[in-house]
Amino acid sequence: MPKENRIGKEGFGFSFAMKTLAGGRIGIASQALGIAAGSYELALAYSKERKAFGTEIMNHQIIQFKLADMATRIEASRLLCLKAAWEKDQGIDYTLSSSMAKVFASETAMWTATEAVQIHGGYGFVKEYHVERMMRDAKITQIYEGTSEVQRIVISRSILK
Secondary structure, X not given: OOHHHOOOOOOHHHHHHHHHHHHHHHHXXXXXXXXXHHHHHHHHHXXXXXXXXXXXXXXXXXXXXXXXXXXHHHHHHHHHHHHXXXXXXXXXXXXXXXXXHHHHHHHHHHHHHHHHHHHHHHHHHOHHHXXXXXXXXXXXXXXXXXXXXXXXXXXXXHHOO
């Protein structure tokens, strides 16, 4: 390709591609956050309806602890997503924050969806209850725009500079 057809200086393409990926990671992190929140909301509602041992399952401490952990991880994911988006808006290098948001939110989505299926018990695999779909949707967020393993490479390289 002739030099006159080049966009930007030599080597610009790679850094531009990496910056584009970092921005995309904020979007994937936000998608994962939505999946986690949806899984949590379904599990919370179900725990208020389903009875076991004479009471709604929300009254069992193990379910309460699962819901508490879900809510905590979702809030942490939300804050990481907001930080990465804020850094991008401010023109600050957001490579580290977007990778942290993406890995944490996607793993939160998968963990929360798994817990939601567990809370639903046997109904967790029935399509009418939607948590089985949430689990599938959560898994892909750990893969595209860079796997969780790739995010950990990005994070470790950034903190070890």
